[in-house]
Amino acid sequence: MALQFKLSLGALVVAGALSLSGCNSTSTSTLTEKDAEAFLTKAEKELQDLSYRSARSAWIYANFITEDTASLAADVNQEYTEKLVALANEAAKFDELELSYDNRRKLDKLKLNLTLPAPKDAEKTAELAKLSAELDGMYGKGKYCKDGNCMSLGEMTAKMANSRDYAELLDVWQGWRQVSPQMRPLYKDLVSLANEGAQELGYRDTGAMWRSKYDMPADDFAKELDRIWGQVKPLYDSLHCHVRAKLGEKYGEDKVPQDQPIPAHLLGNMWAQQWGNIYDLVAPENADPGYNVTELLEKHNYDEIKMVKGAEKFFTSMGFEPLPETFWTRSLFTKPQDRDVQCHASAWNLDNKDDLRIKMCIQRTGEEFSVIHHELGHNFYQRAYNKLPLYYQESANDGFHEAIGDTIALSVTPGYLKEIGLLDQVPDESKDIGLLMKMALDKIAFIPFGLLVDQWRWKVYSGEISPAEYNQAWWELREKYQGLQAPVARTENDFDPGAKYHVPGNVPYTRYFLAHILQFEFHKALCEISGNKEAIHRCSVYNSKEAGERLNAMLEMGSSRPWQEALESVTGSKQMDATAILDYFAPLQSYLDEQNKNRQCGW
Numbered sequence: 001m002a003l004q005f006k007l008s009l010g011a012l013v014v015a016g017a018l019s020l021s022g023c024n025s026t027s028t029s030t031l032t033e034k035d036a037e038a039f040l041t042k043a044e045k046e047l048q049d050l051s052y053r054s055a056r057s058a059w060i061y062a063n064f065i066t067e068d069t070a071s072l073a074a075d076v077n078q079e080y081t082e083k084l085v086a087l088a089n090e091a092a093k094f095d096e097l098e099l100s101y102d103n104r105r106k107l108d109k110l111k112l113n114l115t116l117p118a119p120k121d122a123e124k125t126a127e128l129a130k131l132s133a134e135l136d137g138m139y140g141k142g143k144y145c146k147d148g149n150c151m152s153l154g155e156m157t158a159k160m161a162n163s164r165d166y167a168e169l170l171d172v173w174q175g176w177r178q179v180s181p182q183m184r185p186l187y188k189d190l191v192s193l194a195n196e197g198a199q200e201l202g203y204r205d206t207g208a209m210w211r212s213k214y215d216m217p218a219d220d221f222a223k224e225l226d227r228i229w230g231q232v233k234p235l236y237d238s239l240h241c242h243v244r245a246k247l248g249e250k251y252g253e254d255k256v257p258q259d260q261p262i263p264a265h266l267l268g269n270m271w272a273q274q275w276g277n278i279y280d281l282v283a284p285e286n287a288d289p290g291y292n293v294t295e296l297l298e299k300h301n302y303d304e305i306k307m308v309k310g311a312e313k314f315f316t317s318m319g320f321e322p323l324p325e326t327f328w329t330r331s332l333f334t335k336p337q338d339r340d341v342q343c344h345a346s347a348w349n350l351d352n353k354d355d356l357r358i359k360m361c362i363q364r365t366g367e368e369f370s371v372i373h374h375e376l377g378h379n380f381y382q383r384a385y386n387k388l389p390l391y392y393q394e395s396a397n398d399g400f401h402e403a404i405g406d407t408i409a410l411s412v413t414p415g416y417l418k419e420i421g422l423l424d425q426v427p428d429e430s431k432d433i434g435l436l437m438k439m440a441l442d443k444i445a446f447i448p449f450g451l452l453v454d455q456w457r458w459k460v461y462s463g464e465i466s467p468a469e470y471n472q473a474w475w476e477l478r479e480k481y482q483g484l485q486a487p488v489a490r491t492e493n494d495f496d497p498g499a500k501y502h503v504p505g506n507v508p509y510t511r512y513f514l515a516h517i518l519q520f521e522f523h524k525a526l527c528e529i530s531g532n533k534e535a536i537h538r539c540s541v542y543n544s545k546e547a548g549e550r551l552n553a554m555l556e557m558g559s560s561r562p563w564q565e566a567l568e569s570v571t572g573s574k575q576m577d578a579t580a581i582l583d584y585f586a587p588l589q590s591y592l593d594e595q596n597k598n599r600q601c602g603w
Contacts, residue, residue, distance in 0.1 A: 036094045036103050043087045043110065044390050048352065050080040051390070055350040062359060063332055065340040088114050092201050106391040109559070112213045116190075116506050117197030117206065128193040131186050135504035138183055144175030151175070153270075160270050161277040166251050170487055173265035180498030187498065188467045190506075191460055207458035210508055214397055215562035222458065224576070225451060225510070228517055229481070231578035232447055235585055238592040239444055240483050241601035243267070243275060246282040261485035261603045264478070271500050272484055273449040275441040282441070284591065287434025289414065289427045293366025296422045302369075304333045304362040310420060311372040314408065315380055318541065318548025323379065327356050335361035345371050347378035347405075352393055353386050370409045377405030385558030392558040396566035399514025404555070406519035407526070416540035429535070429587070436537060436588040443516055444585065448481035450513030455481075456497060457509075471496055483603045517578050518567075524580040525571040526551060537584050 054076045061073035091110040099107070116132060118125040143150045151159075156172045163169055194206045203209035204218075211218035240262070247266050248256040256263065268277025297307065308331075316322055335343060343361035350357065356379045362368055381404050385393050395401035417423040456477050459465040465473040471490055474497045478484050490496060497503045524536055530544035541547040554569045564574035571577075582589070 031094060031097055033097070033099055033103065036097065036099055036107065039090065039094070040103060040106050040391075043091075046083060047080075047087070048390055050076075050083055052351050054080045055348065059348060059350060059357070059359075062342040062346075065342065084110075085114060085118055088117070088201065089120065095202055105560075106389065109391045111201055112209065114197075114201075115210075115508065116194045117201055117203075117209065119193060119196045120200055124193055124196065128190065128197070131190040131193070132506060135183055135186055135190065135498075135506075138179065138186075139498070139501055139504045142176070142179030144172070144178060146171075146175065157270055160265070161268050164250065164281075166255060166266070169265045173270070173487065176270060177494060177496055177499045180495045180504075181493060183498035183504055184467070184470065184495040187470075187495070187504070195461060205461045205463075207454075207461035210454070210510075211458065215564060222455075225513065228576055228578050229448065229451055232444070232517075232581055235440075235582060235589055236444055236448060237483075237601060238589060238596060239440055240603075241596045241599055242592050243278070243282050243441075244483075245596075245599050247278075250281055259600055259603065261479050261483045263487040264484045265487045267445075267484075271449070272482065273446055275445040276438060279438050279441055282437065284433045284437060287431070287437065289431040289435055291414070291417075291423055291427070293369060293417065293422070294364065296417065297364050297366065297369065300422055302364065304364065307362060307364065307369055308333060308358070308372055308376075311369070311376050313420070314373060314411070314416075314542055315376060315548075317543045318551070319545040320380055320548060320552065323356060323376075324354050326354070327358075327379070330355070331357040332359045333362050345375055347375045347382070349379070349382035349386070352390060354383065356383060370412045373412055374405035374409045377408040380404075381555045384552055384555030385560075387556075388558045388560055392560040394559045396554070396557065396559055396561075396563035397514065398508070398511035399518055400563065400566065402511060402515035403518035403522060404551075406515060407522040410519060410523045411540035411542060413538055413540045415534070415538055416542050419540070419542055429538075432535075432537065432587055433591050436585055437591075440585055440588055444581070447513060447516050450509065450516055452477040452481045453497075453500065453502060453509035454513075457503070468492060479603070514576075517576055517581070520580040520584050521567075521571055521577060522551075524583060535587070536580075537587070 054073075057069075057073040057076045061069040088111045091107045094107055116128060118128050143152050144156060145151075151172070153176065156176050159172050160169065163172075191206070198204075198206040198209045201209065203212060208218045211221045214221045216224070244256060244258060244262050247262060248258055250256075251266065256266065262272075264272045266278075267275045269275065302310065305328075312323055332341065335341065341361065342359070345360045346358070348357045348359065349355060358372075358375045358379065360368075360372070360375065362372070378401060381395060381401060382393075395404070414423060414426045418426050456465065456474055459473065460470070469492075471492050471494050475486055475490060486496070501507070502509050523539070523541075526541045526544070526547040527536060527539035529550050530539075530541045530547040532539040532541075550570055554566050557566050557569070567576065568574045
């Protein structure tokens with residue numbers, strides 16, 4: 001998934017801590033609001049400096065990958081990490097003090113931006129850092145070796161996407177999961193230490209701390225996610241039913257029983273989180289829209305820079321100021337021939353002001369054209385909130401940043417392509433089913449996976465799932481939410497959650513679930529503001545100054561107010577609502593209903 005990179009408070013996965021020097025010089029009983037304000041002012045200045053140095057070293061490392069640049073980046077990031085952990089522990093001293101809204105929110109932001117809160121005990125802190133690094137390293141070095149040949153995860157991912165051989169898919173699926181059983185004892189110890197750190201900061205456990213970031217009681221937030229999932233589930237169930245039937249036709253109903261969960265290795269993705277790679281197996285007849293964006297870009301002489309300029313024009317058409325000149329001189333747009341770089345697309349703000357950049361090895365494809373629109377969504381968000389205190393220079397919640405980029409990408413419609421001169425004629429609506437099916441295989445199929453990763457993790461942190469049940473509970477959740485099952489028997493000798501990077505990497509996952517819901521809500525609201533008269537999936541907000549003004553007002557709020565207020569400023573409601581997804585995919589739902597008429601759905 002595309003990223004936004006801005007090393008202010010929100011970009012850190014914390015794995016270490018410092019013992020606090022001087023933190024106990026003032027008795028907590030004598031602290032005042034002035035003390036809190038003085039602490040916040042000092043902390044912001046220190047973090048601003050470290051943030052800039054850390055972002056610059058990370059940028060250099062990503063663009064010039066050597067042992068030296070890796071070491072320099074790691075050193076600065078460790079310094080920044082340790083400072084943030086120390087400040088978070090110091091912020092906890094003010095927990096019992098009655099403070100103004102602003103000061104309380106800033107202090108909470110400081111504490112809640114720790115992902116792995118380390119205990120104050122120096123030995124335990126060092127142990128947590130070691131465990132985190134080891135888990136990350138186990139995943140990063142993972143490969144599958146057989147008959148003297150070894151495959152990287154990238155190579156296995158390509159096989160999962162392209163192979164239609166049942167036995168080969170099963171072999172690769174099992175092969176990758178050999179990387180994770182040895183993670184289990186380390187992960188168990190990491191959970192214990194992180195929980196200790198969270199409790200020292202005043203939270204029940206680490207999962208409760210993660211959920212406390214969302215401007216509502218931690219347990220209420222978990223219920224809210226299940227409520228939203230309930231709205232999307234009927235569409236997902238219809239898609240699941242159709243895909244299972246098509247997989248049964250391809251592989252035989254003995255391998256894909258039509259009344260059971262789908263075997264998890266047949267969906268074109270190592271984790272069965274997105275299913276777009278099997279579009280060829282499930283595509284509607286005559287679904288070809290009659291154009292190919294990659295070919296259109298070539299026909300109209302779009303090089304990499306022209307693609308980015310075209311995406312920038314989308315935002316300026318809505319009233320946003322153009323990107324600064326430094327964006328064009330400092331960004332990475334193409335893969336250099338003379339050195340190694342990290343090619344994963346990302347958007348950066350290095351100085352928390354105007355030093356906006358993207359880092360991409362752009363391919364001249366239709367998919368990359370959409371990704372560029374997505375990345376610039378991050379950049380325009382970063383610039384919109386750059387006048388706020390550093391504590392608030394992030395999205396309203398961690399799902400908003402990804403959602404904004406995706407919202408803009410939803411406007412890259414055939415109508416938009418015609419508007420900018422790439423397409424001569426917009427295909428008629430009968431061609432939309434194929435486009436909607438392809439999008440649903442990625443976006444709708446992902447939603448339950450986006451939910452269950454942290455459902456599992458929260459229950460692990462709370463103790464509801466014991467270490468002896470790690471794997472069983474993982475597959476119970478995958479069956480409950482996704483309707484998937486392991487293709488072969490799994491036991492507690494396995495640790496399948498560890499085969500997904502975000503678990504050993506300790507990266508919260510709920511943000512991706514939220515982004516998949518919010519993008520459709522934002523898109524629908526902006527389309528209504530723009531006066532759109534077309535079906536919602538055909539709407540583009542290109543050229544709408546009204547939509548741009550409303551969107552920018554929300555972006556400028558950063559995280560200074562609860563996310564519910566940011567949501568209301570665009571949609572008119574403080575409550576997330578997934579019915580926008582149902583409206584967007586309504587034609588596909590009708591198609592699936594027709595296809596599923598004589599099928600047994602459910603599992």
